[in-house]
Amino acid sequence: MSSLWMIAGNAGHALAAALLASLAILTSRRAGRTRDGQILVVALALTALWSLRHALAGVLSLAFLSDGVAETVRNGAWLAVMGTYLYRSQGNWNLHRGRSLVFMALGLLLVVQLGFDLLVGEGAPLNEGLLPVFKSSWLLRCVFALGALVALHGLSGQRDHPAVARQQAWVGAALAFMWAYDFNHYILAWLTHGEVLSIGPMRGFVMALLAAMLAVALRTDGTRSVAISRAALTRLISLGILVLYMLVVVLAATLSSELSAPLGRVAQFAVLFALAVSVLALLPSASLRSWLRVEISKHLFAHRYDYRALWLRFAATVADSTEDEAPLDTRVTRAIAEAIEAPAAALYLSDSDGRLMRNIMWAWPDQIDLPCDFDPNLSARLRETGWIVDVATDWSQFGTMLPGWMHRSPHAWAIAPLIHRDQLVGAILLAAPPGRRPLDWEDLDVLRVVCGEAAALISEARGRIALAEAQRFDEFNRRFAFMLHDLKNLVSQMSLLASNAQRHADNPAFREDMVLTLHETAGRMTELLQRLGRPDSTVDADATSLMLGPWVRELAPGWAAGLGLVEVEGDVLQPARADAEGLARALGHLVRNAIEASPAGRQVRIVLEAQESAARIHVIDGGSGMSPAFVRDELFRPFSSTKPNGFGLGAHEARLLVQAMGGSLEVESAEGQGTCFTIRLPFADRLAPIPHFAQPARKTG
Numbered sequence: 001m002s003s004l005w006m007i008a009g010n011a012g013h014a015l016a017a018a019l020l021a022s023l024a025i026l027t028s029r030r031a032g033r034t035r036d037g038q039i040l041v042v043a044l045a046l047t048a049l050w051s052l053r054h055a056l057a058g059v060l061s062l063a064f065l066s067d068g069v070a071e072t073v074r075n076g077a078w079l080a081v082m083g084t085y086l087y088r089s090q091g092n093w094n095l096h097r098g099r100s101l102v103f104m105a106l107g108l109l110l111v112v113q114l115g116f117d118l119l120v121g122e123g124a125p126l127n128e129g130l131l132p133v134f135k136s137s138w139l140l141r142c143v144f145a146l147g148a149l150v151a152l153h154g155l156s157g158q159r160d161h162p163a164v165a166r167q168q169a170w171v172g173a174a175l176a177f178m179w180a181y182d183f184n185h186y187i188l189a190w191l192t193h194g195e196v197l198s199i200g201p202m203r204g205f206v207m208a209l210l211a212a213m214l215a216v217a218l219r220t221d222g223t224r225s226v227a228i229s230r231a232a233l234t235r236l237i238s239l240g241i242l243v244l245y246m247l248v249v250v251l252a253a254t255l256s257s258e259l260s261a262p263l264g265r266v267a268q269f270a271v272l273f274a275l276a277v278s279v280l281a282l283l284p285s286a287s288l289r290s291w292l293r294v295e296i297s298k299h300l301f302a303h304r305y306d307y308r309a310l311w312l313r314f315a316a317t318v319a320d321s322t323e324d325e326a327p328l329d330t331r332v333t334r335a336i337a338e339a340i341e342a343p344a345a346a347l348y349l350s351d352s353d354g355r356l357m358r359n360i361m362w363a364w365p366d367q368i369d370l371p372c373d374f375d376p377n378l379s380a381r382l383r384e385t386g387w388i389v390d391v392a393t394d395w396s397q398f399g400t401m402l403p404g405w406m407h408r409s410p411h412a413w414a415i416a417p418l419i420h421r422d423q424l425v426g427a428i429l430l431a432a433p434p435g436r437r438p439l440d441w442e443d444l445d446v447l448r449v450v451c452g453e454a455a456a457l458i459s460e461a462r463g464r465i466a467l468a469e470a471q472r473f474d475e476f477n478r479r480f481a482f483m484l485h486d487l488k489n490l491v492s493q494m495s496l497l498a499s500n501a502q503r504h505a506d507n508p509a510f511r512e513d514m515v516l517t518l519h520e521t522a523g524r525m526t527e528l529l530q531r532l533g534r535p536d537s538t539v540d541a542d543a544t545s546l547m548l549g550p551w552v553r554e555l556a557p558g559w560a561a562g563l564g565l566v567e568v569e570g571d572v573l574q575p576a577r578a579d580a581e582g583l584a585r586a587l588g589h590l591v592r593n594a595i596e597a598s599p600a601g602r603q604v605r606i607v608l609e610a611q612e613s614a615a616r617i618h619v620i621d622g623g624s625g626m627s628p629a630f631v632r633d634e635l636f637r638p639f640s641s642t643k644p645n646g647f648g649l650g651a652h653e654a655r656l657l658v659q660a661m662g663g664s665l666e667v668e669s670a671e672g673q674g675t676c677f678t679i680r681l682p683f684a685d686r687l688a689p690i691p692h693f694a695q696p697a698r699k700t701g
Contacts, residue, residue, distance in 0.1 A: 009201020014055040016207035020048035023211070023218055036084045043077035044214070050074045051207050068117040075144060076110050078175055079103070082151060085168050102151045109144045116140065131193060138186040145183035152176050170217030174210045181206045184247075191251070249275055304442050314339050314450055318457060328461050332454045333362045336428055339450045340443060342413065344431035346370050349458070354379060356427050364431065368411060374427065375401040382417040383424040388447050389415040390439045414439055416447045418455035425455040481638075481649055486585070489592055489650075490521050513557050520558030524588075543661045545575040545684040546583070548608055548615055555584060556606065559591040565601075566591060570608040576615040576681040579661045583679075586657040586665075589650035590619040590677045597623030597675065614663075617679040626669040635667065651677075 024044035027037060050070045083103065116137040120130060152172050181203065317335035318328075326334075329347055337345035344363040348356040356374040364370065378401035381387070389398050391412045399407065406412040413432035418425040428451065439447075497517055504510035549571035556566045587606075594604040598621045607618040626635065638652045655665045658679055669675035 006201055009204035010055050012201075012204025012206075012208045013051045014204075016204065016211040017048045017051035017055055019208070019211035019215060020044050020051060023215060024048060027218055039077070039080050039084055040218075043074075043081050046070075046074050046077045047207075051204075051211075054204065054207075068120065069114065071141075072110055072113045072117050075113075075148070076107075079106055079110070079148065079151075081171070082148075082175070085171070102147055106144060106147050106151065109140060109147065113137065113140045113144065135190055135193070138190045141186045142183050142190065145179040145186070148179045149176060149183070152179075167217050170213055174213035174217065177213065178206065178210050188251070245275070305446060310339055310446065314453070318454075328457065329360045330362060332457060333360045333428065336416070336447075336450050336454055337362060337430060340414075340430060340446055341433050342430040343433060344411070346429040347426060348374060348429065349426035350379070350424055354383075354424070356424075359426070365411060368405075368409070370429070371403050377401050378415075379424060379427075382415075382427060383419070386417055386419055388417070388439065388444055391415065392436070393438055410436065414443075414447070416451045418451050418458065420452070420455035420459045423459075425458050428454075486524065489588070490524055493517065493592070494521060516557040520555075543577050543579050546578045546580055547575050548572045548578075548617065548681075551580070552587070552606060552608065552617070555587070556591075559588055559595075565595055565598075565603050566606060567603045568606045568608070572608050572610045572615045574610060574615070575684040577662060577684045578681050579657075582657040582661060583681075586654040586679065587617065587619070589654045590679075593650050594619055594621035594623070594675070594677075597621050599623070614680045614682050617681070619677045619679075620674065621676075622674050625671045625673050625675055627671055631667055631669055 021044075024041050027044060028041045030037075050073075053070055116133060120133055120137065152175060185203065314335045317338060318331050320326075320331065329349070333345050333347040337343070344361075344365065346358060346362070346364055347360040349359045351357050355376055356379050358370060358372050361370060378398065381398070381401065382389075387394075389402075391402070391406050391414060395402075395407055402415075411431045412429065413436065414430045415427055416430065417427045497514060500510070501514065549568075553568050556568050559566050591604055591606070598604060602622045604622075605618070605620040607620065609616050609618070636652050636655055638649055654677075658665045658681075661681070663679060663681040666678045666680065667675065668678070
């Protein structure tokens with residue numbers, strides 16, 4: 001072994017011993033009064049003494065592989081530190097059963113290891129007679145190191161105390177580094193029967209680095225960040241991979257040397273040849289180097305973007321509609337551009353044919369004439385792949401689908417698709433930031449997230465617009481259906497009047513009722529024409545005070561089809577709150593249905609009465625009645641009718657009209673006993689709030 005290498009290893013241990021001893025002294029001053037602090041001070045002091053023993057190994061002529069009691073005690077001290085950390089994070093010793101078993105097994109291993117240490121003796125030389133004992137001791141140390149690494153998992157559990165959690169994480173990382181090296185050190189010693197003494201001095205560098213990590217943890221509360229450039233870290237990792245490769249080569253060569261000749265030589269040559277070929281094949285790979293750079297940047301460095309601030313800014317921009325009442329498309333375009341630090345952007349949205357048409361230009365230079373649409377092939381490609389196009393880098397793949405000016409322009413930078421549920425909602429063209437840097441993995445991740453959210457917002461806005469249009473069409477269709485139903489009733493009434501005129505034309509009473517019916521019909525038809533140009537009155541009734549008795553008696557002849565088949569009984573002396581036009585339409589539906597349901601010549605009774613705090617209008621017929629199932633499931637359901645030419649809207653519209661003015665419509669019917677519809681209206685001095693809208697009444701069952 002080179003004396004220079006030995007001196008370097010001893011120097012590393014000396015540095016580690018000095019640092020650890022200093023940390024022990026400083027920690028004792030700050031936290032030495034607590035039990036946890038005392039255990040930590042003991043662990044630091046014992047580790048410092050162990051490193052000092054190695055630093056003096058050259059003077060004392062001690063072997064590196066026979067650390068003996070000192071290393072076992074060091075491991076026990078740090079195991080105790082781990083226990084205190086876990087007790088602090090979980091609040092008691094009722095740990096998970098698996099973790100408890102690991103700690104018990106590690107403690108038992110230390111006891112057994114101590115027995116081997118006492119049997120071998122401190123600093124005993126390695127010889128053939130003691131080799132089995134040494135190998136057993138090395139194997140035990142490997143098992144302990146592996147178990148300790150398992151126990152370190154989840155060490156930092158102080159979520160309510162971030163500073164303590166960071167400190168514990170640094171301590172855990174330092175211990176993981178120490179025990180990981182111990183495992184590799186002793187497994188190599190066990191495999192090579194102790195013939196790897198040349199790697200012993202490396203522990204000095206390991207302990208020096210461990211001491212530095214513990215200093216960061218204990219003297220800065222774990223909050224101090226270590227800054228290192230991406231290039232330097234990439235080279236360090238590359239060097240580490242190379243060292244690992246050399247260790248694999250040495251291990252493979254050592255293992256293959258155990259084989260008998262000439263098979264051993266052939267195996268050695270084959271292994272070395274395979275490893276050399278693999279290295280020569282992988283090192284020139286640009287994709288491998290690119291993957292390594294991305295993984296190092298993604299997992300070992302702080303990100304370029306502050307994602308919390310980015311997302312808050314994106315959400316605030318999208319939600320902010322105060323600035324000149326900017327539409328959603330403009331806010332989304334600006335939010336995406338600001339998220340990716342692009343100075344300008346243009347939003348293209350898909351039309352009904354799937355083409356990307358220009359919709360919004362935000363802060364784009366006026367001298368640039370952007371295309372009104374994109375190539376359909378580009379739309380199809382973006383829809384299929386979801387690819388974010390870097391104009392400069394991906395021109396070879398997309399150049400035939402993009403305008404030629406983009407390749408020459410210093411502004412065109414990237415095209416990102418807006419995809420929602422596998423549908424291409426649109427795409428956004430982004431202007432290049434100063435310096436025109438190429439898109440990297442962070443830019444792509446940010447674009448995928450914000451463009452996905454923007455696509456969802458635009459799709460939801462389109463859905464709301466489509467729903468509003470559908471609601472307007474539904475309202476129009478509903479109004480038209482009600483009007484068609486009224487028109488059908490008027491035609492039926494006129495047809496009945498015409499057929500009765502041939503038989504009762506000489507009856508003065510019939511002629512008088514006929515004139516009233518004609519006036520009523522003409523007024524209803526005029527009112528139907530007026531309703532075509534105004535909103536449906538079933539939605540917002542204009543309720544006023546109404547004396548029901550005189551009002552009903554005045555309208556009743558018009559409902560009787562000139563035959564005097566309607567009889568009004570009773571009266572209500574107190575005005576009710578009602579919309580005259582809506583109530584007339586509702587009673588008209590109910591009375592005509594009652595006349596059609598009653599036998600020929602049978603009168604329909606309209607009974608007025610005051611009960612409690614409301615006026616009641618009963619429409620009673622002498623028909624065959626309805627079953628409870630029909631009343632429950634069919635009566636008020638639109639477009640459900642038992643008449644051959646009926647629309648099934650009379651009872652439905654009557655109920656909507658009554659509910660719109662704050663009243664209610666009830667029905668009592670039994671098969672063979674007729675039907676009674678009851679309209680309940682509040683009195684004018686007991687005003688009830690009128691609902692803003694009335695939903696169609698539906699029964700379940």
